[in-house]
Amino acid sequence: MERYDVVIAGAGVAGASLAYFLSGTDLKVLLVDMRPFSRAGDKPCGDALGKHHFDELGVEYPKGEELTGVVKGVDVYSPSEKTRYRVMGEGFQIDRVKFTQRFIKAAADRGVEYWERSYALEPILGENRVEGLKVRRGGKVEEVRAALVVDATGYPRVIANKLPDEWPITDRLKPEDAIVAYREVRRLKEPVEEPEFLRIFISKAKAPGGYWWFFPYSLREGLVNVGLGVQHGVGNPRPKDLLYKYVLTRKEFEGSTIVEAGGAAAPTRRPVNTLVWNGVAVVGDAAYAVNPIHGGGKGSAMITSWCLAKALKTASRGDVFTAEDLWSANLCFLQHYGIKQASLDFFRIFLQQLSDDDLEYGMSRKIIRETDLNTVSMKGDLELSVVDKAMRLLAGIGRPSFLLRLRAVAKFMNRAKDLYSKYPETPEGIHEWVKEVAKLYSEFRAKVLK
Ligand SMILES: Cc1cc2nc3c(=O)[nH]c(=O)nc-3n(C[C@H](O)[C@H](O)[C@H](O)COP(=O)(O)OP(=O)(O)OC[C@H]3O[C@@H](n4cnc5c(N)ncnc54)[C@H](O)[C@@H]3O)c2cc1C
Structure with a gap:
């Protein structure tokens, strides 16, 4: 052998x-x-894939048949769709x-x-x-x-x-630390406006604990990837049912045809x-x-x-x-991605608890602005100063409990970054460090999610 x-x-x-x-x-x-x-x-x-990954790893960009779309940014919509955040960032739609x-x-x-x-x-x-x-x-x-x-x-x-x-x-993996999603690739009757912008729609009612998306393939006219993901393990309805109920009944899908369909799960922790x-x-x-x-x-x-x-x-x-x-693989990954990921996990758990009302309030008041959202997503940084500024601006008309919770989340995100930056240099320290992580989550659940 x-x-x-x-x-x-x-x-x-x-x-x-x-x-x-x-x-x-x-x-x-x-x-x-x-x-x-x-x-x-x-x-x-x-x-969809961000261009920065290719730059960081020295991997050649997708081209030719691999490339199905060019991305300039992402539009994120509030539950009512009245507020839109445009987050600029280059990327690709690929033939996976x-x-x-x-x-x-x-x-x-x-x-x-x-x-x-x-x-x-x-x-x-x-x-x-x-x-x-x-x-x-x-x-x-x-x-x-x-x-x-x-x-x-x-x-x-x-x-x-x-x-x-x-x-x-x-x-x-705990089931609630994952999403289940269903998506279809559809050919629309009409060309898509601004096909180089991906669209994400946040709505607890339509996609509990997740979101639904509309990702055009800008180099394939009329072709879009439309899907919906929900938090797993907490009794949510099936994402396919929600997609058919709330999304595919919209005007833009009238007369569209299915090119591909399928569902899958992904960890989000x-x-x-x-x-x-x-x-x-x-x-x-x-x-x-x-x-x-x-x-x-x-x-x-x-x-x-x-x-x-x-x-x-x-x-x-x-x-x-x-x-x-x-062991150096751990230190490398944490430095390049994992520290930010750990910090974002706290933000994710917080977002999954919010009502549509809170999400609408947070987005329409621009408590976190487009540029801050970009920083949160690229670096896992939610600066306390951003939240403090919002608290000052919204004094009297704000929702103090929401803002205080957001402030607490920002603090836990910083603590997560700190703990993951102190990841043990050798395997010996791992068991103790894992206990510290568990403690941080317990404290977060007790103080912020109560
Ligand atoms: C609906 C949905 C939408 C997503 N959208 C995006 C997106 O737009 N952009 C993005 O970056 N990420 C997206 N993701 C996440 C992304 O798909 C995954 O993170 C990525 O595919 C992970 O790659 P992987 O190689 O680890 O796993 P996989 O892509 O799942 O690959 C695992 C491989 O292992 C093989 N395998 C499994 N079991 C066995 C076995 N027993 N023996 C042999 N082989 C086996 C499978 O055949 C497969 O080839 C999405 C996920 C979902 C569910």
Whole structure:
């Protein structure tokens, strides 16, 4: 039986980009996915990706068939749709299959072995470490031995969810820390106005704990991605029913036809406690690397993979890549994304509790302005000064309890940033640090969500 340095389970954007970042090195890498190559990366998605991710990671922009739209910014609408925030920011609409195939092809050309139609079944566990992966391929179960098994299977976490509870990488997802969404790609009868602006509609009544979206593909006239996501695990109605009830009955969809349809789930919480443990790692959705506010996860999936690849390239070699060997992947990810993500998680939980009335009030009074919203989303910073200024301006006509709660949220966001900036330098400190995180959440729930 052949032995690999790294076996990657899942060839979505996280696994495929990891294979690409590791290709061309002397590491012997195997990439497996249950889907055929023709459906690589085909998870239902809004297909939007920020340009800054490509700049940060040195990855070539999508072009040709991969590129289905150019994005200049996002319009965010209040529940009544009377207030619109225009947040500028460049990005792309992509053909997610062609985009993922790009990574797989480039990785395979540079020596990575790729098995399509191959199911990752379970990790092979050894003494306090993972030693390989069981894979079903062509009707047979193979035991693939590797120094590192990477779970890139996305939301189902096929490997990580089968690890012992006491390993910090196992860190199970609570249902309420996820969204379930349904989306259709539709051809409209009329061309879309300003197709280079994506549109997000916030409404607790229509999309409880989430939002609905209208993302045009600006390079494919009349084609739009329209979907709706709701918070999971709290008894919300099915997103497809809500989309058909509140959204597809709108005038702009009259006479439109369905090109594609499908639903999926995504995590929307803080990052996983650790990306690596002994002989095992997680990337992408399996590492919960998704923006808690807008649910975008493709760019951050690439960041987890880029950081893990960096750690692997410099790690010393043995039978197993240990948590200690690869710990720098955590520090890299937190610095590039995870600290902001942790801070945004507090904002997300707060937003999910607000009524449409509060959302309307907050947006129509511009308590957080467009520019501040951009800072919140790009950096996870909600400056106390922004809230304090709103409190002064709205003195007498404001909603003191709402503003005080917002002020408290801003403080917790700062504390989260501080705690995640003090992430342990080595695996030894992880259990104590995880307890500190749990304490911060308990305090937040007691003080802000009471
Ligand atoms: C409705 C919706 C809309 C979204 N819109 C956006 C958006 O506009 N922009 C954005 O950036 N993000 C968006 N996201 C999030 C984004 O889709 C994910 O964050 C991203 O796809 C994560 O990539 P991944 O590679 O980690 O997981 P996935 O894309 O889920 O890939 C996992 C791979 O693992 C494979 N796999 C699973 N189980 C096994 C197994 N047992 N054996 C072998 N292979 C297996 C699958 O076939 C798949 O190829 C959206 C999510 C949803 C649900």
